[in-house]
Amino acid sequence: MAVKRVKKVRILSHQDILEKVLAALQSLECCEMISSDGQGFPGEEHAAPPPDRARSERSSNLESSIGDCRSLLRFLEPLYEEEGGMLERLLGPKPPVTLSELASLRSSTDLSDLATKARGLERRISEKRSETTMVANHIKLLEPLKDLDLPLWIVSRGTEKVTGVLGTVPTARKEELIDSFSSLVKEQGEVFVAAHGDKDAEVMAVLVFPRSIEREVLETASGAGFSKVDCPQGLEGKPGQEIARLVSLREDLAMDISSAEEEASRLALDVVPVVRKINDFLSVLSARRDAGLSGVFTEKVFALRFWIPAEKLDDLEKTLEPFMPLIDIHSEDPAPEDAPPIILDNPKWAVPFSPLTKLYGMPSYNGIDPTVLMAPFFFLFFGMCLGDGGYGLVMGAFFLFALVRYRLSGDTRNFFILLILGSVSTVLVGALTGSWLGDMVDVFGIFGPIRPLQDSLVLIRPMNDPITFLAISLALGVIQILFGIVIAMWDAFRKGDMMGAFADQGGWLALIVGILLWGASSFGVGGSTLILIGKILAAAGALTLVATQGRDKPGIVRKAVSGVLSLYNITSYLGDVLSYSRLLALGLATSAIAMIVNTLTGLVSGIPYVGWALAILIFFGGHLFSVVVNALGAFIHSLRLQYVEFFSKFYSGGGRVFEPLKLDTKYTRITGH
Amino acid sequence: MDQLGIMLAVLGAALAAGFAGSGSAIGVGIAGESGAGIMTEDPGKFGLVLLLQALPGTQGIYGLLTAFFAILKVGLLGGDAVSVNVWQGLGVLFACLPIAIAGFYSGIAQGKTSAACIQMIAKRPEETGKAVILPAMVETYAVLALLMSIILLNSIQF
Numbered sequence: 001m002a003v004k005r006v007k008k009v010r011i012l013s014h015q016d017i018l019e020k021v022l023a024a025l026q027s028l029e030c031c032e033m034i035s036s037d038g039q040g041f042p043g044e045e046h047a048a049p050p051p052d053r054a055r056s057e058r059s060s061n062l063e064s065s066i067g068d069c070r071s072l073l074r075f076l077e078p079l080y081e082e083e084g085g086m087l088e089r090l091l092g093p094k095p096p097v098t099l100s101e102l103a104s105l106r107s108s109t110d111l112s113d114l115a116t117k118a119r120g121l122e123r124r125i126s127e128k129r130s131e132t133t134m135v136a137n138h139i140k141l142l143e144p145l146k147d148l149d150l151p152l153w154i155v156s157r158g159t160e161k162v163t164g165v166l167g168t169v170p171t172a173r174k175e176e177l178i179d180s181f182s183s184l185v186k187e188q189g190e191v192f193v194a195a196h197g198d199k200d201a202e203v204m205a206v207l208v209f210p211r212s213i214e215r216e217v218l219e220t221a222s223g224a225g226f227s228k229v230d231c232p233q234g235l236e237g238k239p240g241q242e243i244a245r246l247v248s249l250r251e252d253l254a255m256d257i258s259s260a261e262e263e264a265s266r267l268a269l270d271v272v273p274v275v276r277k278i279n280d281f282l283s284v285l286s287a288r289r290d291a292g293l294s295g296v297f298t299e300k301v302f303a304l305r306f307w308i309p310a311e312k313l314d315d316l317e318k319t320l321e322p323f324m325p326l327i328d329i330h331s332e333d334p335a336p337e338d339a340p341p342i343i344l345d346n347p348k349w350a351v352p353f354s355p356l357t358k359l360y361g362m363p364s365y366n367g368i369d370p371t372v373l374m375a376p377f378f379f380l381f382f383g384m385c386l387g388d389g390g391y392g393l394v395m396g397a398f399f400l401f402a403l404v405r406y407r408l409s410g411d412t413r414n415f416f417i418l419l420i421l422g423s424v425s426t427v428l429v430g431a432l433t434g435s436w437l438g439d440m441v442d443v444f445g446i447f448g449p450i451r452p453l454q455d456s457l458v459l460i461r462p463m464n465d466p467i468t469f470l471a472i473s474l475a476l477g478v479i480q481i482l483f484g485i486v487i488a489m490w491d492a493f494r495k496g497d498m499m500g501a502f503a504d505q506g507g508w509l510a511l512i513v514g515i516l517l518w519g520a521s522s523f524g525v526g527g528s529t530l531i532l533i534g535k536i537l538a539a540a541g542a543l544t545l546v547a548t549q550g551r552d553k554p555g556i557v558r559k560a561v562s563g564v565l566s567l568y569n570i571t572s573y574l575g576d577v578l579s580y581s582r583l584l585a586l587g588l589a590t591s592a593i594a595m596i597v598n599t600l601t602g603l604v605s606g607i608p609y610v611g612w613a614l615a616i617l618i619f620f621g622g623h624l625f626s627v628v629v630n631a632l633g634a635f636i637h638s639l640r641l642q643y644v645e646f647f648s649k650f651y652s653g654g655g656r657v658f659e660p661l662k663l664d665t666k667y668t669r670i671t672g673h
Numbered sequence: 674m675d676q677l678g679i680m681l682a683v684l685g686a687a688l689a690a691g692f693a694g695s696g697s698a699i700g701v702g703i704a705g706e707s708g709a710g711i712m713t714e715d716p717g718k719f720g721l722v723l724l725l726q727a728l729p730g731t732q733g734i735y736g737l738l739t740a741f742f743a744i745l746k747v748g749l750l751g752g753d754a755v756s757v758n759v760w761q762g763l764g765v766l767f768a769c770l771p772i773a774i775a776g777f778y779s780g781i782a783q784g785k786t787s788a789a790c791i792q793m794i795a796k797r798p799e800e801t802g803k804a805v806i807l808p809a810m811v812e813t814y815a816v817l818a819l820l821m822s823i824i825l826l827n828s829i830q831f
Contacts, residue, residue, distance in 0.1 A: 588820075636812075
């Protein structure tokens with residue numbers, strides 16, 4: 001229930017071994033660099049790293065290689081067929097490699113050559129594609145004109161004397177166009193209107209006429225609704241011939257594209273695995289270089305500062321042992337103004353729940369880690385929301401299989417274990433409420449023999465007695481919220497804020513517990529003594545709140561008003577408790593959906609001939625859908641109860657995740673040098 | 674008059690499934706439009722986008738659930754025939770209203786929130802956890818309405 005202690009370390013050493021020291025720190029994977037932000041050594045002006053030609057050349061080399069790698073992977077990865085499919089790559093174990101293997105792979109591969117080749121292919125494909133689009137547009141344009149017995153060069157270029165235009169005219173006005181054109185140019189020109197369907201609003205038309213009267217013709221024609229379309233350059237022959245030429249051109253282009261794509265696929269098959277490894281190596285090098293840049297340099301000496309978990313200090317010293325006479329290590333505790341990175345430190349059983357804390361936001365360095373406090377509640381709530389033994393088994397089996405099959409690690413592994421724990425809880429709740437795929441055991445005759453076993457485990461059936469289950473849900477809510485207030489009280493106490501502990505948290509605690517005791521009497525619980533205690537507690541709580549909640553305000557009147565108004569916050573506690581009714585609602589929804597699937601299965605199984613097939617389809621399809629939807633809902637809503645109702649009482653987050661310099665790779669797992 | 678009682682119950686079921694379903698359809702639609710926009714930039718976000726798009730879909734399920742409950746109650750889904758008088762039929766109709774109304778409006782509102790959260794994960798995919806919680810805040814009210822519908826249906830005596 002805490003945050004790991006960290007130390008601030010400074011090492012001083014000679015420039016010559018900077019690379020080696022950084023490599024050692026990177027392999028250790030537990031040092032988070034502190035950027036120097038241009039500050040020099042204390043008491044010295046000098047800050048900028050001395051110009052080092054070899055280093056800056058190496059750095060720009062690295063940049064261009066990374067660029068090549070990225071462009072290669074961006075183009076080729078979609079064409080690469082994964083061995084064993086996508087899921088295998090995403091979840092499966094990464095192939096192990098050593099750093100020296102990767103280094104030799106990098107030096108034996110000409111990345112820039114490969115990248116040039118891939119870029120050439122990519123450009124070829126995209127050029128051919130845009131050409132194909134253009135050709136298709138031309139074909140579409142010429143299609144209506146295929147009966148025109150006139151070479152297109154007249155329209156596209158014309159001669160000294162004769163020219164032509166291509167355009168569209170509203171179908172209704174084509175006669176008007178023909179008449180006005182004929183009366184203007186008489187025998188010296190020609191008008192062609194393409195064939196069209198009845199419903200076409202516009203029709204293609206070609207006008208051919210002497211160049212000398214071009215302006216008049218265009219004016220008259222546009223008066224008849226004609227609008228000009230530019231005739232693409234390069235179209236020479238008659239439309240029929242041109243279409244034939246373009247169609248065969250399009251086929252050639254398609255063949256070019258597919259051969260280029262084949263070539264790219266072959267290239268992908270050859271180089272993607274190699275480039276991936278090199279990409280990993282380069283990202284390791286680049287992380288190491290960036291870490292080096294965070295340091296401070298003089299001509300001969302560098303200083304690096306970083307955070308390290310206190311327990312790893314010995315490892316650090318051991319790792320740096322070989323450099324010993326040349327290196328100086330100094331460690332200290334974080335100063336109050338520092339913002340150390342946060343590493344959660346939880347007992348083993350609570351570790352699977354830590355992704356939930358990370359999702360909300362890390363605690364501050366001296367704050368409370370809520371993981372352990374929330375874990376039992378989340379476990380229980382998830383089970384209640386899903387609440388069906390059958391679904392719990394299905395879900396548990398699925399995630400257990402994925403966990404074993406893909407040998408997961410890190411937070412993905414934690415998350416899967418969390419879901420498996422959730423399904424355990426679901427099975428327990430399902431057994432206690434007698435829900436196994438809804439009412440499957442009760443409605444299908446073949447389960448008759450195990451019915452007594454099911455019934456012997458049942459404590460309560462929420463379908464028959466929702467009010468009791470609602471009361472249980474709300475009671476859990478009260479417990480969690482009071483627990484939250486107690487934690488806040490303890491936290492204030494720990495920090496020496498007596499006023500906060502007793503006035504704020506204590507006041508509410510007394511008021512709520514008092515009201516609860518008082519209210520319990522209406523259900524006949526407890527005697528008159530208990531009621532009296534309740535009344536006293538509630539009154540004491542309320543008085544404390546009225547007296548103290550306005551303490552920041554000036555003047556006695558405003559203090560009193562704020563104090564009284566603060567009692568209004570009781571509604572937010574009421575709302576919080578009612579929010580836990582979702583435990584009942586979601587649990588009921590799961591059982592009810594399962595019941596509906598079973599009912600439908602029963603209904604369709606009566607259909608002659610195909611009934612059994614439909615029944616199987618509905619049974620498996622329906623329950624699969626139901627488990628997915630309800631598990632998602634159960635997860636989100638039980639998480640929400642933690643975040644909104646529970647965390648709001650005592651937890652604010654605001655910490656920063658620890659991000660050590662490490663061998664951070666995407667495709668491979670680095671196992672050593 | 675028996676028939677009228679049953680038909681009132683059927684109307685209740687129809688309203689619950691119809692309105693809550695429509696709310697979800699609009700909500701899922703809004704979220705889907707936003708998601709399609711994100712995927713033009715980054716098709717790799719399909720999984721996350723689908724998750725967020727699915728969130729406003731629950732109201733439709735709650736409506737369907739209530740509808741089934743209602744017609745199960747009046748014996749239309751097999752089981753023993755129940756005689757339903759007009760008052761009982763009206764009761765079932767009224768009991769269906771919470772999820773019909775809250776399902777419709779919360780479905781739309783949740784769709785908008787989901788759409789906004791899809792925009793959020795486009796820029797900050799690491800914040801998916803928070804993006805999933807915000808739409809769930811809206812869903813609370815559909816859950817409460819479902820709860821009320823079920824409790825009301827459960828309390829009508831035949």
